[in-house]
Amino acid sequence: MADLKLTDVGKTYGGSVEVLKNINLDIKTGELIVFVGPSGCGKSTLLRMIAGLEKITAGTLEIDGQRMNDVPPSQRGIAMVFQSYALYPHMTVRDNMSFALKIAKKSPQEIDAAITKAARILQLEPYLDRLPKALSGGQRQRVAIGRSIVRDPKVYLFDEPLSNLDAALRVATRIEIAQLKEQMPDSTMIYVTHDQVEAMTLASRIVVLANKGVAQVGSPLELYERPNSEFVAQFIGSPSMNLLPGEITGTGQRTTVALEGGGTALSDVPTNAADMGLKVNVGVRPEDMVEAADAYVFEGTVNITEALGEVTLLYFEAQADAHPVIAKLPGIHKELRRKTVRLTADPAKVHIFNEGVSLLYR
């Protein structure tokens, strides 16, 4: 059981390089929080500050109401799993997992019980007497996680734990981590990843970091359906949300937005009369575009098609201003290459941004 509270946390390296500032987060027992953000935005730094491996240069970290800033890593009740699993090569799985407990002078009975439990949760029973070199990458990562579980920490920190695994193993190990979380509902986990699918599938809440701070915090679906900014809108979802310049030409229950270069988008985004004439960007996810014969919103000639099996990506430049657009249509549509396509979008799924901020959040 562990609640974490970060209040105005910041990090400055070497007294002058500010990497993070004013990070405020409330993390509750049992949550699996995922940190995402562009390369270099400070995800690992934030995780390492929580672990105690990096000094917190501003603000406060509390675990269960207790200030942790100056508490050494070993006394924070935290276990960290890294991308490189760093197992001791000359020790068996059992010895790798029990090492920390022996150092902590636990009794043989306690150690046995902890190993048995961790091996069961991670399905490592058949491998306990093997050396790491006789394990697959996924199994080694499970042993690394096992080393954390035996210590029964309050908080688990994962720093891109799957990034050394090949695609198939990543998927399998991702599912194992999801199952692991289910078996340990009271443990709090924080997970850093570059992988959209890991973030969307594992997280109870995603924290999007950018520009030294928190861009948005929310459940995966909240971030997908109601991004607060163009940045989050384009960061969550793949391929990224399309953005096209336009202007609000009607307000009220159903906002009318005229796109530059023709076409009309209708949206249920609530706006007010003051928004008339507002220059906006209209955001539509590739998967929210559908073919439309007449009342089309986007029109262009397809440059490239990418048939992925269950869907086809169409790349085209929309309307007179040649804005690049990607549409994702169900099925295989190689025949659309070099053809003119006319597409519309479900009005309820259209996003409207002004100066980078969603109208929903103004």
Ligand SMILES: Nc1ncnc2c1ncn2[C@@H]1O[C@H](COP(=O)(O)OP(=O)(O)OP(=O)(O)O)[C@@H](O)[C@H]1O
């Ligand atoms: N010891 C250090 N001294 C100075 N700057 C550092 C140090 N460690 C990290 N940084 C800088 O802090 C910033 C954040 O780094 P960090 O590794 O936390 O980013 P990240 O979001 O985890 O990146 P990535 O996604 O590429 O792993 C980067 O600009 C990095 O260059």
